[in-house]
């Protein structure tokens with residue numbers, strides 16, 4: 001299936017273009033919009049964004065591959081991003097990571113076979129005062145911070161996330 005912005009996304013794209021001096025400057029927000037719209041940034045999506053911005057596809061490829069927040073593979077419906085920068089690391093960020101790996105049955109960087117959860121390690125999310133913490137990005141474009149975490153609290157969060165799964169689109173099916 002060819003990728004194409006919905007009417008709403010197209011309107012948002014035009015609005016963001018109007019806020020930047022040139023299309024190159026609008027590339028990062030355009031990629032964010034594309035990720036929300038298409039679930040992940042495939043080569044097909046990069047080409048589409050390049051065409052929309054009228055820039056060479058290698059410029060988009062460079063940006064999409066440089067920044068880790070752009071998913072080059074379909075992520076799980078819930079993408080758990082654990083901060084392991086200094087404050088979170090000192091407050092138990094790695095213990096949370098170990099706990100999540102055990103509970104989800106995957107290693108950091110992997111997605112559960114059912115496509116529900118992806119687990120990644122990220123740099124400081126600017127919530128150091130409530131360390132340790134992680135962010136969850138959902139496949140519908142929303143996200144939440146979960147803060148002051150303990151392994152026990154992580155178990156509760158996983159239960160909450162499991163309850164949300166049926167309402168979330170599967171990024172593997174959002175485009176080819």
Ligand code: FES
Nearest residue numbers: 083088125127128
């Ligand atoms: S060190 Fe984890 S949010 Fe800043």
